[in-house]
Every structure is written in structure tokens, then in C-alpha cells.
Amino acid sequence: MTKSNRSELPPEPDFQLITTALGIVSGKWRLYIILLLGEKTLRYRQLSEMLPGVSEKVLASELKSLVALGVLERTAYAEIPPRVEYSLTKKGHLALPILRKIQEIGQIFN
Amino acid sequence: MTKSNRSELPPEPDFQLITTALGIVSGKWRLYIILLLGEKTLRYRQLSEMLPGVSEKVLASELKSLVALGVLERTAYAEIPPRVEYSLTKKGHLALPILRKIQEIGQIFN
DNA sequence: CGGTATCCTCACAGATACTG
DNA sequence: CAGTATCTGTGAGGATACCG
Numbered sequence: 507m508t509k510s511n512r513s514e515l516p517p518e519p520d521f522q523l524i525t526t527a528l529g530i531v532s533g534k535w536r537l538y539i540i541l542l543l544g545e546k547t548l549r550y551r552q553l554s555e556m557l558p559g560v561s562e563k564v565l566a567s568e569l570k571s572l573v574a575l576g577v578l579e580r581t582a583y584a585e586i587p588p589r590v591e592y593s594l595t596k597k598g599h600l601a602l603p604i605l606r607k608i609q610e611i612g613q614i615f616n
Numbered sequence: 617m618t619k620s621n622r623s624e625l626p627p628e629p630d631f632q633l634i635t636t637a638l639g640i641v642s643g644k645w646r647l648y649i650i651l652l653l654g655e656k657t658l659r660y661r662q663l664s665e666m667l668p669g670v671s672e673k674v675l676a677s678e679l680k681s682l683v684a685l686g687v688l689e690r691t692a693y694a695e696i697p698p699r700v701e702y703s704l705t706k707k708g709h710l711a712l713p714i715l716r717k718i719q720e721i722g723q724i725f726n
Numbered sequence: 727c728g729g730t731a732t733c734c735t736c737a738c739a740g741a742t743a744c745t746g
Numbered sequence: 747c748a749g750t751a752t753c754t755g756t757g758a759g760g761a762t763a764c765c766g
Contacts (some may be wrong), residue, residue: 522722526726527725531638532638537637538629600724601720608718612633
């Protein structure tokens with residue numbers, strides 16, 4: 507009774523949900539990558555240039571993980587030279603508003 | 617011009633904010649600890665029992681870090697046996713709604 | 727009760743060189 | 747251009763024993 511709770515979170519923290527969520531965002535570059543792709547689709551090289559300091563290996567493996575998690579979508583075009591674009595999936599877009607909000611936490615504690 | 621943007625986030629991701637935010641939540645038990653204390657003040661032993669699987673050392677060091685970051689408050693009572701209570705600071709309470717929302721990301725990707 | 731003090735280990739971030 | 751392959755180190759996280 508009381509009222510419907512169709513999309514509300516339980517009042518108590520849920521360890522499973524937290525673990526899943528942290529699996530998405532934890533990693534020095536992940537959140538940044540997702541937020542960049544939340545604005546527009548980008549090519550690998552563009553991402554690499556927008557993230558000075560990240561090594562090729564780390565960027566590639568983070569992208570691969572995020573694709574596997576269903577956050578990002580990878581589109582390869584059969585051209586020469588090769589072109590690969592990364593964008594958010596539907597789920598990624600669903601999560602985007604919350605992911606953006608995480609930056610507000612940074613504002614509070616800066 | 618346009619409209620006021622007193623508390624809005626910039627459209628582009630801010631690496632500094634993201635880094636600060638991740639420094640708060642990243643860590644296997646941190647978010648869980650914060651959300652538990654978001655509901656009520658708890659003693660060390662209570663936290664320890666609500667987090668089966670966390671070792672004494674890890675719990676103590678996570679609590680210490682969160683206190684240092686300004687998320688938690690530690691109150692020790694000069695009693696025997698000793699009593700120590702942990703609660704959210706003002707900043708912690710400010711961040712709480714966003715921190716709770718992070719669980720929704722888990723719902724999306726489960 | 728509320729922690730330290732030690733010791734361990736292994737996953738993962740990073741640098742660099744190379745390839746389809 | 748868009749990645750792999752390989753090697754390396756660092757530190758978060760953990761197990762256990764002990765202390766004020």
C-alpha cells in the first residue's frame with residue numbers, strides 16, 4: 507500500500523547494485539570517456555587526443571571493457587585507412603544523467 | 617545572456633571534478649559505508665557486522681579516509697567500554713542523494 | 727570495543743614497441 | 747588508423763595477530 511514504487515530505489519543500500527555501478531565507473535578514465543561520448547560520437551584517435559596522458563593500451567582496454575559492459579557501442583567501417591567510432595548505447599544514454607551528476611560530488615568536496 | 621547557470625554543471629566533462637568524485641566513491645566498500653550511514657549513525661562494530669567480508673584493517677582505513685575527505689564524522693565517547701560513532705558530515709549529506717542515485721546505474725546494467 | 731601492525735598478492739594502470 | 751604484445755610496478759584490498 508502507501509504509494510506505487512515502480513522505479514524507486516529501496517531505502518537500504520543494495521550491495522549488488524553498488525558493485526555493478528562501480529564496475530562501470532571505476533577506473534581512472536572511464537567516467538571521462540563516457541561523458542565525452544555522451545556529447546558526441548568520437549573516433550578512437552579523437553578520444554586518444556582528448557585524453558592526454560592515457561596510454562594506447564589502457565584506452566583500448568577501457569573501451570573494450572565498456573563495450574562488453576554494454577555502455578558503449580563500437581562501429582567499424584571497412585575503409586582504408588580504418589575508421590572506428592565509439593558511441594553510447596541506449597543503456598549508456600539512460601545512465602548518462604546520473605553519470606553527469608557524479609561531477610557534482612566533485613564540486614561539493616573541492 | 618541566455619539564462620542564469622548558478623548551480624549547473626558545464627556541458628563538457630571536467631576531469632578535476634571527476635577525479636575528486638572518484639576519490640570519494642571508489643573503493644569496494646566506501647559507497648556502501650556512506651549509504652548505510654546516510655540512514656543512521658552507526659558504531660564501528662555495527663558497521664563491521666553489516667559488512668560481512670570486510671577485514672578490520674580495510675574497514676578502519678576506509679573510515680579514516682572518508683573522515684579525512686570530509687565525508688564522515690567520527691565521534692568518540694570517553695566511556696568504558698569505548699564507544700565510537702560514525703555519521704555523515706554536512707557535505708556528506710549534501711552528496712547523499714547523488715550517491716544513492718549511483719545504485720540506479722546498477723539497475724540499468726544488471 | 728575499536729582499532730593497529732605486519733605481511734601478502736595480484737589485478738590493473740602505465741610505457742614502449744610493434745602490427746593488420 | 748586502430749589497435750595488440752610484452753613487460754613492469756604500484757597500491758588497493760585482504761588475512762591474521764595483537765594492543766590500549
